[in-house]
Amino acid sequence: xxxxxxxxxxxxxxxxxxxxxxxxxxKSVLVVDHAxxxxxxxxxxxxxxxNFTNLYTSPDNYLSSNPHFCKxxxxxxxxxxxxxxxxxxxxxxxxxxxxxxxxDDSAKDIVKMLLAECERxxxxxxxxxxxxxxSYEDQYHVTTSQGTYRADKLVIACGGLSMPKLGATPLGYxxxxxxxxxxxxxxxxxxxxxxxxxxxxxxxxxxxxxxxITASAGEGYFREAMLxxxxxxxxxxxxxISSYWPPGExxxxxxxxxxxALQWLEQTRTEQPKAQLGTLLQSHFPKRVVxxxxxxxxxxxxxxxxxxxxxxxxxVAEDLNHWSLKPAGTEGYRTAEVTLGGVNVDQVSSKSMAxxxxxxxxxxxxxxxxTGWLGGYNFQWAWASAYxxxxxx
Ligand code: FDA
Numbered sequence: 001x002x003x004x005x006x007x008x009x010x011x012x013x014x015x016x017x018x019x020x021x022x023x024x025x026x027k028s029v030l031v032v033d034h035a036x037x038x039x040x041x042x043x044x045x046x047x048x049x050x051n052f053t054n055l056y057t058s059p060d061n062y063l064s065s066n067p068h069f070c071k072x073x074x075x076x077x078x079x080x081x082x083x084x085x086x087x088x089x090x091x092x093x094x095x096x097x098x099x100x101x102x103x104d105d106s107a108k109d110i111v112k113m114l115l116a117e118c119e120r121x122x123x124x125x126x127x128x129x130x131x132x133x134x135s136y137e138d139q140y141h142v143t144t145s146q147g148t149y150r151a152d153k154l155v156i157a158c159g160g161l162s163m164p165k166l167g168a169t170p171l172g173y174x175x176x177x178x179x180x181x182x183x184x185x186x187x188x189x190x191x192x193x194x195x196x197x198x199x200x201x202x203x204x205x206x207x208x209x210x211x212x213i214t215a216s217a218g219e220g221y222f223r224e225a226m227l228x229x230x231x232x233x234x235x236x237x238x239x240x241i242s243s244y245w246p247p248g249e250x251x252x253x254x255x256x257x258x259x260x261a262l263q264w265l266e267q268t269r270t271e272q273p274k275a276q277l278g279t280l281l282q283s284h285f286p287k288r289v290v291x292x293x294x295x296x297x298x299x300x301x302x303x304x305x306x307x308x309x310x311x312x313x314x315x316v317a318e319d320l321n322h323w324s325l326k327p328a329g330t331e332g333y334r335t336a337e338v339t340l341g342g343v344n345v346d347q348v349s350s351k352s353m354a355x356x357x358x359x360x361x362x363x364x365x366x367x368x369x370x371t372g373w374l375g376g377y378n379f380q381w382a383w384a385s386a387y388x389x390x391x392x393x
Contacts (some may be wrong), residue, residue: 004030004124006393007142007151009171011038011125013382014365015157016114021390023121030151031118032060032129032144035167039111041159044166045379050107051384052086054376055099062376063243064370065184070381073353077387079380089113100375117390134175140360153360153393157386161186168333172367173343179358182344184369186338189243192234193327202295203228205288213237214254220244223257224235231331237278239374242330243340253323255293256284262317265305269313273306277316280305293319318393338378342369352387352392364391 006022008015010314011033018231037043041052054061059071083101086093091113092104103109130145140154158172173183195203206228214223215237228236245251256264268280278301281290294301297319300312301327304320330336343363347356353368364385372378 002030002147003150005151006030006153006155007032007140007149008157009131009142009175010035010157010159010365010367011035011127012159013039013042013114013379014155014159014386015155016111016118016125016386017383018155018157018364018386018393019123019125020117020121020388021387022393023118023123025151025390025393027393029118029123030149030266031123031125032131032142032146032149033125033127033167034130034169036128037115038125038127040166041163042111042114042379043107045107046102048107049105050110051096051100051102051376051379052093052110053082053101055079055095056103057099057377057380059373061373062381063189063372064339064345066345066369069348070351070370070384072350073384073388074380076182076391079376081387082380082383085117086110086113098210098375110131110317122204131171134178136179136358153362155362155364155393156343156367156387158367160342161333162188162191162239162336162339162366164333168339172363176343176367180357180359181347181355181357183342184344186341187247188330188333188338189340189371190239190337190374191242191330191332191335192232192244193227193238193245194232194329194331196326196328199296199325200232200385203232203292203326204230206292208231209286209289210235211255211285211289212257214257215241215251216254217241217249217251218244218246226253232327236374239337243338243371245327245330247329248326249324250324253325254321255323256320259321260317261265261320262314265313265317269305269308273304275305277301277303277305277308297323337374338371339366340369340371342367342371345369351388352358353389354392362393364389 005027006029008031133143210227213226222240224237225235226237283358365382
C-alpha cells in the first residue's frame with residue numbers, strides 16, 4: 001500500500017485500535033512500526049494478563065497539565081465500549097481488584113483481537129520499518145527503511161519513553177516538535193522509588209516484604225500495598241504515588257492507616273506498662289520490619305513504653321502515621337510503566353486528537369501529556385484517544 005489515506009506510526013495499543021476503527025469507516029490505513037512484533041507492551045502488561053481497562057475509569061484517574069483534556073474522548077469511548085469488543089471476541093476476563101479487568105488466560109488474546117479487527121476492516125500493518133524522515137507538502141511524505149509513503153493524514157502513536165528495551169523511542173516528541181508543537185517535560189511515572197545509600201542499608205533485609213499503607217505526595221493519595229525491594233520501594237501504593245512525586249520532595253507514608261498511632265501507644269502504655277516499645281510494635285509489624293524502622297528512625301525499641309517521655313512517644317507516632325521519606329530518585333524509564341508529560345494538549349483538539357497547528361496530523365495514546373493511574377487506565381486512554389481520532393480521520 002504505497003499511498004494510504006492514513007499512515008499511523010506505532011503498532012501499539014493506540015495505533016492498532018485506531019487503525020481498525022479508521023479502516024472500519026472506509027479509510028485505507030497503513031501502520032508502520034520498527035518492532036518485530038505488534039503490541040509488545042500489551043503482551044507483557046499486567047504480568048502477561050493485560051489489565052486492559054478499569055470499571056471505574058473517570059477523568060479523575062489521569063494526570064495532565066490540562067485535566068479537562070481527556071474528558072471528551074473518555075466519555076465517547078468508555079470502558080464499557082472496550083469490554084463489548086472483548087466480549088464480542090469471547091475473551092474471558094475477570095475483575096482482580098479495584099475495578100481492574102484482566103484476561104483470564106493471556107494478554108495475547110487482546111493483541112490477537114486488535115490484529116483480527118485490523119484484518120477484518122483491511123488495515124495493513126508493516127513491522128520492522130524504521131521511520132527515517134517525515135515531511136509535509138500538501139501531503140505527508142514518510143520515508144522509511146521499507147520505502148516512502150504519501151498520506152493525507154498522519155497519526156503519531158509511538159508512545160513514550162518507558163521501557164526502551166521494548167522499543168520505546170522519542171520519535172513521537174521529535175515529530176511533534178518538527179511541526180511546531182511543544183512538549184511538556186517528560187519523566188518516568190508508575191515507577192519504583194529508590195532510596196539513599198544509608199536507608200537502603202536499613203531496609204536491605206526486607207526485600208519482598210509488603211505492608212498495607214497510605215502514600216501521599218502533591219495531590220496524590222493512595223491506599224494500597226507497599227513492597228520493599230533491593231533498590232528501594234515499590235508495590236502499587238508506591239508506583240501510584242511516584243507519578244505525583246516531584247523529584248527532590250518528600251513522600252508521606254502512613255504505616256498504620258487505620259489507627260491514630262499516638263492514641264494506640266498511649267493506650268497500650270496504660271494497659272501494658274512493662275512492655276518494651278519493640279514488643280508492642282511487633283503486634284502490628286513483623287519483627288524484621290520493626291528492626292529496620294527502628295534503625296531508620298532511631299527508636300528506643302528496648303525501652304519500656306511506660307518509661308518513655310511523651311515527646312519520644314509522639315515522635316514514634318509521627319514516624320508511623322506521617323513518615324516523611326525523601327527518596328533518592330526513581331528506577332527511571334527502564335522499569336517505568338508510563339511516561340509523564342508529552343505532547344502539550346493545549347495544541348491538540350480534545351474532540352479529535354488533531355493538531356491545532358498542522359493539518360492532518362494527529363496524536364494518540366501515551367505520546368500525549370495524559371497519564372493514567374495504575375489499574376487499566378492507561379490502556380483505556382489508548383483505546384479512547386484512538387477512537388476519537390478515528391472518527392475524524
Ligand atoms: P505503545 O508503547 O503501546 O506503542 C508504541 C509503539 O510505537 C510501539 O509498538 C513501538 O515499537 C512503536 N515505536 C516507538 N518508536 C518508534 C519508532 N521510532 N519508529 C517506529 N515505531 C516506533 N497500562 C494499563 O492500562 N494496564 C496494564 O496492565 C499495563 N501494564 C504495563 C506493563 C508494563 C511493563 C508497561 C511498560 C506498561 C504497562 N501499561 C499498562 C501502560 C501501557 O502499556 C501504555 O500506556 C500503552 O501501551 C500506551 O499505548 P501507546 O499505543 O500509546 O504506546
